[in-house]
Amino acid sequence: MIRRTLMLLFLSIVPSLHIASQNTTIKGIVKDDSKNPLSNVSVKTNDSEVEVFTDATGFYTIDVPQKGKLFFSQEGFKTQKIAVKGKDIINIFLKYDEKAFKEKEVNTGYGKIKQSESTISVSSVDEKFIEQENNLDMATYLRTVPGVSVVEEGGNLGITIRGNRSLMSSDAPLIMLNGSQYNGSLKNLNPRDIKSIDVLKDASATAAYGSRGANGVILITTK
Template identity: 75%
Template sequence: MEYDLHNTNKEQYVNTGYGKIKRSESTISSSSVDENLIENEKTLDIASFLKTVPGVNVIENNGDIKIQIRGNRSLMASNDPLILLNGSPYNAPLKNLNPRDLKTIDVLKDGSATAAYGSRGANGVILITTK
């Protein structure tokens, strides 16, 4: 089954960390997983949703999910992105989230993430919104 990720029938918005703006007015590097994709996908795996996002590398190892945005940024420090669930930092494994409870997943990939979230956003930010 194929999904239209670029539906032009309605205006799309980007979650920037400061609020939502129209995608056509955005200058930041971001990608989103649409609610329609989440609703229609038969798998119950958040990693499969993140694998559809350009620039996001998802590695699954024995049930653990490792995520990198824009590749390695440090040899010694963590390369993990900041994950926010409804605006609050989320440090638990992503497999603990029920994909049927998700509304959207937005990924901020450039310097705007650092501007909005400081050094914690330097490796990118994944904004998860629930229904």
Template identity: 40%
Template structure:
């Protein structure tokens, strides 16, 4: 009986000693931080969640977040196209989170007018052309990149001159009087899509080798983002950017020749004189004094050989990318010289 009486106060004292430790273990603190990518760009809309719970938030326009969590918990930070990170809080209140690109998910991400979405979550009609498909094509302007690579997109050249403009139609013609050309959005900058008029092509000044991806918005949702001028569709172009790390130098180029694949099988001068005389005897045409003795005539001039020739084409591209924690850079230079098959034409 005496032993029991002494044990009760001892247990009560032990509980009182352990109470502050338990209270400190479950203490809730406010953590703040910023989320960036490896290039130092702020990530807007990144998910920051207390691991294992529904307690979370997203980053604001400046990439910042604020969240109340237990001091011994963990944070799960994620964003589309990037590798997720689990971070031990360990009583810290300030975090600088760097998310790395997830190359396995990049092909599943589609750039739309209001950000980026997973292709599985996208409800609108979008066609994408990857950088691999662009690299395999031999084009002189970005409008030619879409030719034969995007379903529902028709690209027709207005002229055979190198560097000439093209008419782009997304799901057919929508107007008989107004323009039917889509608009181009290059890294957020809107460019008028009137490439279908005349021989000059403003888009020919943009190097196709600088393009990472092209996404074509084909449905009516494009007008909700860019207004009535996007009624004919929107072509969103994303160009290359610098990445953190040592300077990386890349070169690609090619040299080629172009020529007429097939020549028209025409009569030479002697054969034409014989045919002209035969038609004159039948009364179809008048007699011509130039062909009195066609057997004395030579082969004449082959105007196909005079007007068309084998044309040389040079294309060289050099790029330098790199950066530090705070700054990144991407420099590129390209040289294109395409002689036209027709005499007097070319693009440089």
């Protein structure tokens, strides 16, 4: 009887150990081309809502599926995608995006203006990244944007933008597709048709959309 009890206990523990073994903790430091540490770099996995940010020394630590990928992104730098492949330390250098340092126009929802003239917090998915990785899905694109959390819920995508969480009402941001409100599932959009994705994060987004933009606005433009 004791032997049977021990065997059942062992069999109940093994699946948990197997699940735990599928995740690994990755640590590393992110620097720029001049070997200066970069703070506040977004580090995300490609298949979960987990997101961390580098500290003042460029250091980060994150739990990742062993077969997962990490996305490193920050405004002004090119997004990098790294496969984990059994690594436990991933140090990278983010390359400056020369286009980002030019007088860039941003989509504010009510027109495009020069970035230096914008008072709205706008983050964008790297258009070059979208062009090169057009076989990915909308969830993966949005996860490269710092502060955006994406969770798959019953075939749909649950999206929240950092700082816009409410216990009493929906956290969902407003989604605009080519200037019109989009109420369908983002999973129904063909990634190959996407030209750009801009995210309005702060309260000033309500200047263009009123209360609808209280949780942020995602602006999607197709080709």
